[in-house]
Amino acid sequence: MMRTSKASPLIGVLLLLLLVVYLFPVYLIALNSFKPFREIFDSFLALPQALYVDNYVRAWSSTNFAQAFMNNIVITAASVAGVILVAALAGYKLSRDRSRLSWFIYLLCTFPFMIPFYTYMIPLVQLSKTLHITNNPLALSLIYMSTGSFAVFLIHAFVKSIPRELDESAYMDGCSELGFFFRIIFPLLKPAISSVAILYALWTWNDFLLPFLVLTDKEAATLTINIYKLFGKFGSDWDIITASLILSSLPIIVLYIALQKYIISGVAAGAVKG
Amino acid sequence: MNSIRQRSGKGTASLLLFTAPFLLVFAVFFLYPLARGVLLSFTDWNGIQRSVSFNGLQNYVELFTDDPRFLYSLWITFIFTALTVIVSNAVSLVLAVLIEGVRRFKNTLRTLFFLPYVFSLVVVGFTWKIMYIEVLPDIAKLSPLLEFLNLDYIGHPQLALYAVIVMNIWFSLGYYMIIYLAGIQTIDASVMEAASLDGATGWTRFRAMTVPLLMPSISICIFTSITSSLKIFDAIFVLTGGGPGYATESIALNIYYEAFGTANRFGYGMAKSVTLGVIVLLVSYLQLKFFKSREVEA
Numbered sequence: 001m002m003r004t005s006k007a008s009p010l011i012g013v014l015l016l017l018l019l020v021v022y023l024f025p026v027y028l029i030a031l032n033s034f035k036p037f038r039e040i041f042d043s044f045l046a047l048p049q050a051l052y053v054d055n056y057v058r059a060w061s062s063t064n065f066a067q068a069f070m071n072n073i074v075i076t077a078a079s080v081a082g083v084i085l086v087a088a089l090a091g092y093k094l095s096r097d098r099s100r101l102s103w104f105i106y107l108l109c110t111f112p113f114m115i116p117f118y119t120y121m122i123p124l125v126q127l128s129k130t131l132h133i134t135n136n137p138l139a140l141s142l143i144y145m146s147t148g149s150f151a152v153f154l155i156h157a158f159v160k161s162i163p164r165e166l167d168e169s170a171y172m173d174g175c176s177e178l179g180f181f182f183r184i185i186f187p188l189l190k191p192a193i194s195s196v197a198i199l200y201a202l203w204t205w206n207d208f209l210l211p212f213l214v215l216t217d218k219e220a221a222t223l224t225i226n227i228y229k230l231f232g233k234f235g236s237d238w239d240i241i242t243a244s245l246i247l248s249s250l251p252i253i254v255l256y257i258a259l260q261k262y263i264i265s266g267v268a269a270g271a272v273k274g
Numbered sequence: 275m276n277s278i279r280q281r282s283g284k285g286t287a288s289l290l291l292f293t294a295p296f297l298l299v300f301a302v303f304f305l306y307p308l309a310r311g312v313l314l315s316f317t318d319w320n321g322i323q324r325s326v327s328f329n330g331l332q333n334y335v336e337l338f339t340d341d342p343r344f345l346y347s348l349w350i351t352f353i354f355t356a357l358t359v360i361v362s363n364a365v366s367l368v369l370a371v372l373i374e375g376v377r378r379f380k381n382t383l384r385t386l387f388f389l390p391y392v393f394s395l396v397v398v399g400f401t402w403k404i405m406y407i408e409v410l411p412d413i414a415k416l417s418p419l420l421e422f423l424n425l426d427y428i429g430h431p432q433l434a435l436y437a438v439i440v441m442n443i444w445f446s447l448g449y450y451m452i453i454y455l456a457g458i459q460t461i462d463a464s465v466m467e468a469a470s471l472d473g474a475t476g477w478t479r480f481r482a483m484t485v486p487l488l489m490p491s492i493s494i495c496i497f498t499s500i501t502s503s504l505k506i507f508d509a510i511f512v513l514t515g516g517g518p519g520y521a522t523e524s525i526a527l528n529i530y531y532e533a534f535g536t537a538n539r540f541g542y543g544m545a546k547s548v549t550l551g552v553i554v555l556l557v558s559y560l561q562l563k564f565f566k567s568r569e570v571e572a
Contacts, residue, residue: 012376018369019386022444025401026389028409044404044412086296093292097285105293112304114558116505118526119551122533122543123307123314146303148296177288206394208508213534224394228512231400238404245397256392260385263392267449268456271494 033059033242040238055243062234063226063244064218069251071215072205072222074137079144079204080197087148088193091155092185096167106156113149117210125213135220140211144204151196154270158192159185191269198259198266205252223248315544326541333545343520344546347528354439354524355503362443362450363495369447370454371484384455388448395445399512402441403428431521434514438522442509446502450495457491458484493565500561504554525550 032040033055035048059065094106124143133139162185170180211222221229227248234240256263315333319326337344373383390398406427414424427437461484469483485492507526510516516523516531523531529550533543 011372012379015372015376015383019383022447023386023389025405025409025444029401029404032404044409045416082299086299090293090296093289097289099285099289101286102289105289105297109293109296109300112308114501114555115308115551116526116554118505118507118529119547119554120304120308120311121529122540122547123311124303126540127303127307127310142299143303145296146299148300152296178291181292202392206392208394208396209511209530224396227394227400228396231512236407238408241400242404245400249393249397252392252394253389256389260388264384264388264452267391268452271449271453271456271498 029242029245032238033246035239037237037239040242044238055239056247058240059243059247062230062240063223063248064221065223065247067219068221068223068226068248071137071220072251075141075144075211075222076201076204078138078141080200082141082145083148083151083200084193084196086145087151087155087196088186088189089181090148091152092159092181092189094152095156095159096164106152110149110153110156112147113153121209121213128214134214135217137215137220140214141204143210143214144200150270151200154196155189155192158189162188194262195266195269198263199270202252202263202267223251311544312548314541315548317541319541319544320538329541333542334549336542337545337549343523344525344528346520347523347525350435350520350522351504351506351524353435354506355500357436357439358442358503359496359499361439362446362499363492365443366447366450366495367454367485367488367492370451370458371480373451374455374458384452387451390445391448393445395508396512398441398445399509402437402444403513406437428514429518431518434518434522438510438513441513442506445509446499450499453495453498454488454491457488461487493561497558497561497565501554501558504557505550525553 028044031048032044034052035046036052036054039046039049090105090109094102094109128134128139128143131139133142166184167180170184175183206224208224208228212225212228215221215225227244230241230244314326316328316330317326318329318332369387373380373387376383393401410423410425410427414420414422425433427433465487466479466483469479505526506524507530510522510524510527511530514522516527525546529543529546532546533540
């Protein structure tokens with residue numbers, strides 16, 4: 001560990017000040033979500049005269065919260081589970097198999113990691129329409145699974161740390177390969193898998209453009225889409241907007257506070273491997 | 275090792291079995307649209323008509339000679355990337371060093387500075403819209419000394435781009451900070467102590483020791499920030515929509531408006547998409563080469 005020998009209290013105070021400034025926007029949104037419109041209009045900075053929760057009642061319906069929340073859960077859960085499954089299978093095998101074909105498949109699977117979504121966005125949206133899978137949260141998670149390149153890459157790298165002797169002893173015991181994978185290897189992949197789960201969950205939960213383009217029905221929309229739609233609908237009705245922003249972010253804030261240690265180390269591990 | 279080699283015939287079958295699930299979705303939802311898009315970028319396809327005719331490089335020629343709005347979006351993206359990369363890396367690196375320097379509440383500080391990164395950019399965009407339109411003018415009213423804060427941040431062509439950049443840095447700062455913190459923690463404490471004993475003070479130590487030893491983290495962060503800035507979309511889309519005029523329109527926004535706006539020129543839009551893909555791949559490749567050649571073993 002690095003240690004700064006002196007001036008530690010001064011740095012502490014400086015950081016505290018920075019933090020206050022840094023989180024000021026979040027504080028203000030939260031603060032104003034508890035004020036009636038008239039008070040917000042008077043001043044954004046003043047404290048609420050009384051705790052006013054009416055905005056949240058209206059935000060619940062304006063964001064179509066219950067349904068959008070469920071859509072988010074379905075999309076994120078299915079995408080993350082799907083990515084983990086297909087990427088673990090592929091990443092493990094591609095790491096173990098040293099043949100030329102395996103190397104070729106590995107390159108094919110991982111090169112798109114650098115290709116921006118915008119490069120193939122237009123034909124992808126067209127394809128979804130042709131296949132009639134728009135407005136289908138489960139089908140959307142298939143599209144997210146197709147972006148599993150980075151997961152394959154992470155798991156591929158991690159498998160190298162699992163000794164090969166393990167595979168060989170299992171073959172001698174006459175274990176079926178898939179059975180061996182799910183019983184022995186899969187549990188050992190836990191660190192890599194949790195990193196994949198966190199990165200993909202954060203990303204699919206908050207993703208905007210792809211869902212915006214393929215989930216056009218009100219019933220299929222996610223929280224992020226419904227927040228975006230508030231722009232047009234409510235203009236500058238900041239009371240309902242601030243409450244909607246907080247309400248729609250609550251699930252991710254709660255999850256972040258509960259799992260902060262894992263989220264931060266998962267993000268760091270993902271970035272460093274990348 | 276031997277037992278695996280002997281299984282080669284069966285080996286191919288099992289290789290395909292394990293990779294098939296991923297390859298299937300990958301082929302359908304990535305390879306196919308990508309290939310189709312590249313092909314269509316050489317046509318005049320409008321997304322509706324059945325007959326499509328190839329027009330060679332015509333789309334690409336038009337892009338670079340007869341589309342000032344697209345060329346301007348290249349320029350905007352370039353400015354956005356340059357400023358974002360420099361400022362966000364400098365600030366997050368210093369922040370990480372400061373946080374590593376305190377004894378207590380290190381984890382709390384880390385957690386709170388990372389917080390904005392878990393929000394969706396649409397929420398962030400709305401938050402900053404409120405900051406720019408309502409809050410900063412309200413702060414300006416507090417004292418004549420703060421009068422300078424009363425500006426039309428989003429509506430002014432010159433200011434709008436900086437407004438987006440500030441917002442985007444605010445959003446991603448915690449992400450880079452985490453990577454730098456992880457890097458700092460791998461630096462051997464004895465190396466730093468030796469430097470202190472040799473009389474190296476704060477700034478000298480930072481410049482002569484911390485920065486070189488953090489080269490791997492710095493290259494990761496610069497790499498990530500360049501590639502993500504080149505394809506910036508959400509942040510701009512929600513805060514300014516590319517406006518006022520085209521003052522904040524990045525390449526990705528330009529593609530979006532070309533494809534899903536009124537013109538419906540899909541073939542032409544694909545030419546733009548492919549151009550963006552090539553730019554990102556090229557820049558990534560150059561960076562990898564550059565950083566590989568100068569990385570210091572930490």
